[in-house]
Amino acid sequence: MTIDLNADPRVADLAARTAAFVRAVAVPEEERLSGVAGAGGEELRHHLQQAARTAGVFAPHVSSEYGGHGLDMRGRAVVFEEAGWSLFGPLALNIAAPDEGNMHLLEAVATAEQKEKYLRPLAEGAVRSCFAMTEPAPGAGSDPAALATVATPTAGGWLVNGRKWFITGADGAAYTICMARTSGQPGDRGGATMFLIDAGTPGMRITRHIETLDEGFFGGHCELEFDDVFVTEDAVLGEVDKGFEYAQVRLAPARLTHCMRWLGIARRAQEIAVTRASEREMFGSRLGDLGMVQAMIADSEIDIAASRLLILQACAELDQGRSAAQSSSIAKTFVAEAVGRVVDRSLQICGALGISGDVLLSRYYREVRPFRIYDGSSETHRWAIAKRRLRESVLAVESEKVSVGG
């Protein structure tokens, strides 16, 4: 498959303006708040997003009907990477998780009325949202089929009952896209439905903020309780029992956009390390003249370049209307680990400075580590990649048998 590596001029221009905007506006705020977006509150979010609107770089991913630039996945790869240069860049452009993935899902699945009520204010940055799928054990996690939250039909709608955790951005979200079982039992592969549940709906409450290694996501990661939460029929997103299919609509692009943003942070970490290696002197030479440091810098360049190509390949497949299941799993696994390696090497090159709060490397180190777990752990993806590959072989053997037999 051939991939055109030259971004079209419109995308290249937006990427260049995004890079300039992020350095001028997002980086100073990120340094001021040590990369903890929540520390700046809604005021910070509104300030950054207004600045992005003024700079003409806001909402690059949503269609023009909802005020965006309508980039395809390859265009997003180029622009999101530039936004990812700062932890606050994605927030400014309104392309941070989970809102960005939710916008993608709503554009693909929601009714016209749901788009007006939920997508438009989200795309405009007027509200935030969250996506509630994961549950405490033994519920849904790596295996979504374990889904235990249930929605039962009642007069005029549904009653939702269950518990969710690690729900990013739940605190302050205007609504939750909640996955609940509408048929079958935990363990069944089908029977899930997505519901749009407004904040403040009786019975839905945040039971705690989970203390985590990372602190860069707005609204934190929360545990939620659903206790006889009543929603009307029009809260169903798409069709009943199709939730797992819709999750796929969201997941492949969402895991790639995470890769794009974290690739930006990997480049930033490498930049900090290279600058330090060029300036720091020891043993009668510059740090960057020492072979073992050069090897680390080279390995990080290789990780960054390979990550970019794997992302573009999966994006090209999605743009062609293909599922990109295998290529997005490959990209997600490689990039999540490569980004971790790059940040780790950068920190090592900077010595004690890297561990300190004087540079943002230790913040990046904490922020990128969870990416090997969410959007499919490395192990879940490796398992899926191998199964798909083995299936190909089995199919090839079967078709060989048929042609020999025929």
Ligand SMILES: Cc1cc2nc3c(=O)[nH]c(=O)nc-3n(C[C@H](O)[C@H](O)[C@H](O)COP(=O)(O)OP(=O)(O)OC[C@H]3O[C@@H](n4cnc5c(N)ncnc54)[C@H](O)[C@@H]3O)c2cc1C
């Ligand atoms: C920072 C962060 C943000 C998150 N945000 C959200 C959110 O907004 N909404 C939401 O719904 N969820 C969210 N999650 C949850 C995330 O999707 C789950 O953590 C993920 O699906 C893994 O599920 P689990 O944590 O239950 O791990 P488990 O399912 O218990 O898996 C534990 C470990 O088992 C191993 N494993 C899994 N599959 C295999 C396999 N096939 N072979 C071998 N080993 C395997 C892996 O090492 C895995 O890490 C978030 C998680 C984190 C860390």
